[in-house]
Amino acid sequence: MSNKPWYLYTNLFDILKAAGYHTAWLSNQEVTGIYGNVPRAYADRCNEKKFTTIHDTETTVYEFDEKLLPLLDDSLKANASAKNFYVLHLLGTHLNYRARYPVEFEIFKAEDEPAKEAFQRDFQAAYDNAILYNDFVVDEIIKRFEDKDALVIYMADHGEDVFDDGVHLGHGPRGNDKYQYEIPTMIWLSEACKKNHPALEQKISAAKDLPFMTDDMIHALLDLMKIETPDFDSRKSLFSEDFDSTRRRIYKDNEYKDGEIIPLGS
Numbered sequence: 001m002s003n004k005p006w007y008l009y010t011n012l013f014d015i016l017k018a019a020g021y022h023t024a025w026l027s028n029q030e031v032t033g034i035y036g037n038v039p040r041a042y043a044d045r046c047n048e049k050k051f052t053t054i055h056d057t058e059t060t061v062y063e064f065d066e067k068l069l070p071l072l073d074d075s076l077k078a079n080a081s082a083k084n085f086y087v088l089h090l091l092g093t094h095l096n097y098r099a100r101y102p103v104e105f106e107i108f109k110a111e112d113e114p115a116k117e118a119f120q121r122d123f124q125a126a127y128d129n130a131i132l133y134n135d136f137v138v139d140e141i142i143k144r145f146e147d148k149d150a151l152v153i154y155m156a157d158h159g160e161d162v163f164d165d166g167v168h169l170g171h172g173p174r175g176n177d178k179y180q181y182e183i184p185t186m187i188w189l190s191e192a193c194k195k196n197h198p199a200l201e202q203k204i205s206a207a208k209d210l211p212f213m214t215d216d217m218i219h220a221l222l223d224l225m226k227i228e229t230p231d232f233d234s235r236k237s238l239f240s241e242d243f244d245s246t247r248r249r250i251y252k253d254n255e256y257k258d259g260e261i262i263p264l265g266s
């Protein structure tokens with residue numbers, strides 16, 4: 001395993017471009033600001049980058065994620081003959097949940113929810129509506145790839161507490177429990193993809209319950225796409241027979257193991 005500083009490694013987008021891919025970053029998050037600058041650095045490496053709106057992290061007015069769909073449609077049309085790699089950076093179900101879905105998706109009500117306090121049930125209902133809308137957006141994205149040899153990966157950047165532990169709301173510094181550590185991930189393969197790459201479905205299914213950390217995603221992606229680079233490490237690819245499922249998963253000063261959060265040094 002290498003211990004080079006991070007900036008001596010090549011990023012995913014430069015690798016993909018060298019492998020002949022057209023890379024595109026389509027985003028419904030901010031262009032700049034405390035949470036915008038890091039994703040923007042990756043967006044800047046892509047052949048194409050488009051944002052639904054131009055604003056910074058401090059802005060509280062956002063567009064709904066479906067605003068990405070016309071951007072995706074335009075790009076797919078313009079790059080129909082290319083090998084394409086898209087990142088669609090959704091707002092998803094980030095706080096403020098109520099601002100994430102249009103009124104037609106207001107299906108869940110506070111009385112449908114389990115939390116103890118009324119204000120907590122309001123948050124839970126809004127979160128469930130945001131999830132419902134997110135399902136709609138992800139489905140619309142998948143529809144655009146149904147007639148192609150394509151694979152769609154849905155992955156969140158963190159879990160979320162919606163008073164699941166009775167106390168905490170949100171993520172990051174707020175609370176420290178499995179609701180934030182466990183991240184939803186979904187991989188969808190088109191019919192053409194299953195037919196053209198027969199081993200892929202089995203390879204992906206076999207990985208479904210393995211303990212993984214998203215910081216190794218670059219290795220998993222390169223493995224799926226069969227791209228070889230000197231820095232590729234099969235022990236870090238979820239889809240490799242060499243995958244090291246004993247790698248410790250450490251966040252801040254805690255280890256996450258078998259669903260438990262264990263403070264380091266305890």
Ligand SMILES: [Zn+2]
Nearest residue numbers: 094156157158
């Ligand atoms: Zn986030």
